[in-house]
Amino acid sequence: MQNDxxxxxxKLAEKMAGEITLSQNPGDTIKKWRKNFEVSQIDLANSIEVSPSVISDYESGRRKSPGTAIISKIVEALLDLDEKAGSHKIRAYETMLIERYNSNVILDIHEYRSPIHLTRFSKLIKAEQVSGKFDRSINGYTIVDSLNAIFQMSSNEFYRLYGWSTERALIFCNVSTGRSPMVALRVTPLKPAAVVLHGLEAEKIDPVARKIADIESFPLMTTQMDIDEMINSLKGVKE
Structure with missing residues (x-):
């Protein structure tokens, strides 16, 4: 078990360091991973023996991009802190590292190296903003065949939709009113940063789906963009 x-x-350290190094906005990517591991700037700073202002400066872009040595220290510190807490975050990423997704359920899944603003995301997929606040950023998206998800995924498998972070948009295709996916989100513990109902006009969204979006504070959108066109648009984002 220890060897596992x-x-x-x-594997996780390699992915994290690679993302930060290759990102055009390494500070944003450092912040993304720090938040994914639920580590404060103070705790991270103490772990690598710098002042919290140094971490803040890296994340805000006030300090020039860190070199590979600093990036390595940051990654190792985040992993060390998680191990001391029981390795819960490391274990949570196990599925993403070693398992393949069911392509009948997950039509596409993508992680951005740096967060992108939700307003920009909505423009990329020509979405109509239905409700909620859009003044936030997301780390990725998942495009889901909602009917296949209902029929083929157990409640315990639903978390796979979130990839590397819950700070993502879930795009549900094959919906008629939007009620079923929203009910599923209501009863599961993990919540996305935004929800997109594909192929559905805003006025045809079920009132219950709208109500759930309000209760859970999901920014809710609709889009009728072709799925392949949407994937190409989202993957073409310069990070």
């Missing part, structure tokens, strides 16, 4: 954690940690 070591191997998992090494």
């Amino acid at each position: 954690i070591v191997d998992l940690r090494a």
